[in-house]
Amino acid sequence: MNDLPGDLLYTSEHEWLRREDDGTVTVGITDHAQAALGDLVYVELPEAGQDLDDGSDMAVVESVKAASDVYAPISGTVVEVNELLNEDPERINSDPYGDGWIVKLKPADPIDEASLLTPDDYQELLDREAG
Amino acid sequence: MGSKTALFDKHVEAGARIVDFGGWDMPLNYGSQKEEHHAVRNRAGMFDVSHMTIVDLHGDKVRDLLRYLLANDVAKLQSQGKALYSCMLKDTGGVVDDLIVYFLDESFFRLIMNAATRDKDLVWIRQLAKGYDVTVRERADLAMIAVQGPNSRELAAPSIDDAWRDQALVLKPFTGMHAGELFVARTGYTGEDGWEVIMPAAQAARFWDRWLATGVVPCGLGARDTLRLEAAMSLYGNEMDETVSPLESGLGWTIAWQPLERDFIGRAALEALRNEPTLRRFVGLLLEDRGVLRAHQRIIVDGFGEGEVTSGGYSPTIGRSIGLARIPAGEYSRAKVEVRGKLLTVRIVKTPFVRNGKILIDT
Numbered sequence: 001m002n003d004l005p006g007d008l009l010y011t012s013e014h015e016w017l018r019r020e021d022d023g024t025v026t027v028g029i030t031d032h033a034q035a036a037l038g039d040l041v042y043v044e045l046p047e048a049g050q051d052l053d054d055g056s057d058m059a060v061v062e063s064v065k066a067a068s069d070v071y072a073p074i075s076g077t078v079v080e081v082n083e084l085l086n087e088d089p090e091r092i093n094s095d096p097y098g099d100g101w102i103v104k105l106k107p108a109d110p111i112d113e114a115s116l117l118t119p120d121d122y123q124e125l126l127d128r129e130a131g
Numbered sequence: 132m133g134s135k136t137a138l139f140d141k142h143v144e145a146g147a148r149i150v151d152f153g154g155w156d157m158p159l160n161y162g163s164q165k166e167e168h169h170a171v172r173n174r175a176g177m178f179d180v181s182h183m184t185i186v187d188l189h190g191d192k193v194r195d196l197l198r199y200l201l202a203n204d205v206a207k208l209q210s211q212g213k214a215l216y217s218c219m220l221k222d223t224g225g226v227v228d229d230l231i232v233y234f235l236d237e238s239f240f241r242l243i244m245n246a247a248t249r250d251k252d253l254v255w256i257r258q259l260a261k262g263y264d265v266t267v268r269e270r271a272d273l274a275m276i277a278v279q280g281p282n283s284r285e286l287a288a289p290s291i292d293d294a295w296r297d298q299a300l301v302l303k304p305f306t307g308m309h310a311g312e313l314f315v316a317r318t319g320y321t322g323e324d325g326w327e328v329i330m331p332a333a334q335a336a337r338f339w340d341r342w343l344a345t346g347v348v349p350c351g352l353g354a355r356d357t358l359r360l361e362a363a364m365s366l367y368g369n370e371m372d373e374t375v376s377p378l379e380s381g382l383g384w385t386i387a388w389q390p391l392e393r394d395f396i397g398r399a400a401l402e403a404l405r406n407e408p409t410l411r412r413f414v415g416l417l418l419e420d421r422g423v424l425r426a427h428q429r430i431i432v433d434g435f436g437e438g439e440v441t442s443g444g445y446s447p448t449i450g451r452s453i454g455l456a457r458i459p460a461g462e463y464s465r466a467k468v469e470v471r472g473k474l475l476t477v478r479i480v481k482t483p484f485v486r487n488g489k490i491l492i493d494t
């Protein structure tokens with residue numbers, strides 16, 4: 001059902017990460033997460049320049065139904081936030097892996113792939129949750 | 132696994148996200164909740180409301196029973212089919228449930244009550260009905276579909292039998308009629324025109340499919356909640372419950388104080404509360420800052436005290452967050468709400484926020 005992009009890493013909190021050529025990491029929430037939340041109506045973004053610890057609160061996404069925290073999937077510094085989401089939070093619904101990205105981070109440390117999920121790992125997690 | 136309505140398979144077929152609601156497996160949304168909301172405001176949508184409790188009361192003294200049971204006065208119901216919205220109170224003035232009562236004939240009234248309160252409602256009513264020799268018959272054999280929106284009656288009408296269609300189309304607001312096996316009422320919970328149609332459960336899928344084919348959009352509980360919030364209609368368990376009276380729930384208008392000699396359950400408690408200067412205000416809120424109001428958020432009014440958001444959410448019609456709230460007595464026009472650790476500003480506004488497709492507040 002879910003066609004997961006193969007070039008991304010994932011977390012068990014239903015977030016994705018893309019390693020960009022310039023060494024930054026783009027973060028968003030997965031298609032599964034946006035579908036579960038429903039139509040998004042508000043996104044609270046961090047400030048550029050903010051330092052975040054792995055697992056700390058990074059953003060809040062609110063849908064017609066509920067609010068949900070988005071956690072920093074790695075430690076790093078916020079280099080850019082997706083300002084588009086202030087006016088059009090539904091970009092996350094319509095294009096979760098593209099225009100609906102949330103934050104770009106400059107990693108504080110080399111990325112430890114073992115602490116993140118591959119597309120296959122994440123698919124397995126979704127299958128288990130659907131169980 | 133919860134109870135299922137006669138339309139459960141139709142919901143699954145239409146791709147609904149199913150959630151538990153008062154012990155029932157109900158559709159939350161089918162696709163985009165916002166699109167379902169707009170469909171009702173602009174055209175026509177339909178809701179499966181078969182989980183609601185339908186109770187028929189029969190007996191020569193049924194009117195007397197209801198005049199004592201309900202805070203509103205069924206003496207107002209003089210023409211056949213006329214409906215009345217009322218709270219059913221405890222002695223303390225707290226609300227057991229809110230309901231719609233239809234006058235069908237002098238020995239037959241019909242109640243439509245909430246699903247989540249079914250068991251206690253039936254116990255409450257049965258206990259009292261004995262003394263009036265009234266029989267209490269739950270109609271679990273019936274299903275109910277609400278078709279709502281400016282085009283809803285016109286789209287739904289072809290499914291009503293020829294013999295009744297014209298009469299159904301000229302039903303006045305807040306009245307209902309039997310149309311063969313159907314009961315059609317011009318009522319709803321969205322702030323739009325429409326019908327609530329009660330039918331034998333075995334026929335529900337047929338009506339659902341016909342209306343789907345004419346372009347009526349299936350809508351879930353999510354859209355039902357944002358529509359009723361914009362219309363500032365109370366939700367039992369949010370705006371009121373057994374611990375709070377209608378006087379502090381925006382439902383003072385449903386209490387029939389006249390005639391003075393009519394006794395009803397809760398009357399003495401309400402009389403005592405009525406002129407309390409500390410009675411909390413019940414108001415609408417418009418969030419001026421960015422964010423989303425949600426039920427149970429704390430309200431802070433400098434110099435007056437604290438209150439609580441009873442229902443909150445994003446208004447798809449207005450494009451901002453709105454809420455209903457109980458707040459301290461006093462004259463003021465703005466307050467602070469604690470939203471996820473931050474204090475945001477809300478403006479107190481007159482409700483409803485939206486009615487018949489139009490925004491009624493200053494934004």
